[in-house]
Amino acid sequence: MPAPKNTFKQALKEGRVQIGLWQGLTTGYAVEICAGTGYDWLLIDGEHAPSDIPMLSEQYQAAMHSKSHPIVRPPIGETWIIKKLLDVGFQTLLIPMVESREQAEALVKATRYPPHGVRGVGAAMARASDYSRIPDYLETANEEICLLVQVESRAGLAALDEIAALDGIDGIFIGPADLAADMGYLGRSGSEPVQAAIADAFTRIRAHGKAPGILTGDAALAKRYEQQGAQFIAIGIDVMLLASACEKQLAAFHAAKPVEGPVGDKVY
Template identity: 50%
Template sequence: MPAPVNRLKAALATGDPQIGIWLNAASPMSAQIAGATGFDWCLIDGEHGPWSPEVITSQLAALELGGTNAVVRVPVGEDWIIKQALDLGAQTLLVPMVDTGEQAAQVVRATRYAPEGKRGLGAAVARVSGWGQIADYATSANAEIGVIVQAETRAAIENLDDILAVEGVDCVFIGPADLSADMGYLGNPGAEEVQAVIADAGRRIRAAGKAAGILHYDSTDYPRYLDLGFNFLGIGADVSLMRTSFAATLAIARAAVKG
């Protein structure tokens, strides 16, 4: 039996928009609710959310119950963390702060078994293979691993063509918050100069045949980003949506009390 087909990787390759949400609550229940809502993918955030094997595994299992595509954002693009995330069952990874083509190539190598890469062999005793039940996992896994790298600095934008030239990178994700800060617009990703850079990056990414990704919370901007070619579109985070929903519902109740 081979490794499961990576449906998200295949969908991104078509260019069709894939809409998803960030999971920062570290809650399998939140993950299962998000998956049941119908998102194309849910991202388990191990960079700005809690990172531990138990936290990641519980959310992966919750998403698998509903057949929802899972993405795991690792806290840093180090080999051992990438190996651990894959062995836990992640098929698609988002790796932050990738500034050069060489960094992108190192990330890809860390996700592949030899001879294409340097991922350590241990899946036979890991969750990803059903602890050995997927007998052909090691010989078929390379083709089903999805790699998304984050370009979120001026250096990454300057080196974008080199990053896009790396075979095995499926998607380049623009990080507006960090990019705007690095450009001198801390807390203002909507600055005209920042948005111009993002728009240009989106066009270049799609022209190179890769998927383009972004996370944005303002629904009025979704059509613009889709028109720019961003087909891996994050539209919010579980914790943020809970907070705004709680606040809005409470405001309605308070208003009713006041009459």
Template identity: 45%
Template sequence: MSLRVDPTFREALAAARRPLIGMWVCSGSPLVAEICAGSGLDWLLVDAEHSPNGLESLLAQLQAVHGYPVTPLVRPPVGDPVVIKQYLDLGVQNLLIPMVDTAEQAAAMVSAVEYPPRGIRGVGSALARGSRWNRVPDYLRTARETVSLYLQIESAEAVGNVEAIVSTPGVDGVFIGPSDLAASMGVLGEQDHPEVVAAVEHCLRVAAAAGVKVGLNAFAPALAQRYLTAGADFILVGADVQLLARGSERLAAEFIGETS
């Protein structure tokens, strides 16, 4: 039997006529991931950097959201070639790599998603969901076409190197993380600090000039709208755990009131 894999986030962005709107999925729950997948949002970021996710829970969430009109991206805890190999074999097609500060690191991540001789990805497709256990025709030759790669700009160093990072062949896009960027710039917790906003908008301009897709995280609606107006191609505007935390707090406030 011959099978095919899903379109990538790269393809979704290329076909989009507006910015793509998404949310974090951080709970580690396949049920929550499936609920979010049917919300009408364009994409989900399943996080394993700051969330309780291992290979088994990632697999369950990928299976839970499959078939819904949403594109899942997965963020590993670190840009390690061994971890990336495991994710790709698991069937992750869209990767968001945290903490990429230089063009050299960017090139290493590109190498990690490509088979030799162009890259260093280990060959285990016969054993892996990524190739549907060798049911995807000619997978080894076409595997790179089934994967899209996005790198996080989230430090002052990365902002300084953004031109070189977005110019790295094989990088499909960059994603700006204002929280870590603010910390790196000495204004921890102030994602709306004027210098942080200026750095974000600088990255938006550089990526646009290079013809590279660029996204970011912005939970504050006014800031999200500002960045969308400034040219963001994709954006995260909420998170499953955040919605549950704030929603449950509202219930408590409404029916119990202030507690001492």
């Protein structure tokens, strides 16, 4: 029995657009709720959300049997944490702040077993191998790993073609907020120079046969990114969705008039 099939990686290979949601609430309960809504993938964030490895593991468990593929973003792309997240069971990783071919090469090696990489051979005691119940996990794991890297600076854009040309890189995510800041447009990722850089990056990524990705909470902009070639697109963040829904609910109460007559059976 081989390692579990990475359906997200397969979708990227087939050119299918994958729509996702960012998870920053740090609980399996929140991930479970979002995993039931029909998103193709969920990004479980360990960079800006205050999650440690046990919390990331809990969130993975909440999504692992759903139709929403769990992707994890560690706080930094270092071998020790990548090893732990792979053993937890994650097969797709999104690594922030990648700025050079050398850095990307090290990430590819960190996600692969020898002789193709440096991943530690310890999955026998981990969820990744179903605690040794997948007898040929070691022989098949590499093929199902999906490595996504974030390019979000001018240095990253300068090295984009070298990064995208690497075997083992499946997709490149353009981080609009950090890119805008590095370009001198802090908090203004919609600025024309930033948008032009994003569109150009998508074209260059696709020219190397790799999948471009991005995040935006603006549905119309997400559609434009799709037209420009983005293949994995996150269209919201759970934290912001919860805050917005709470604000709208309170505003609705203050604007409402008392109901008159029967209210029916389902009042909540």
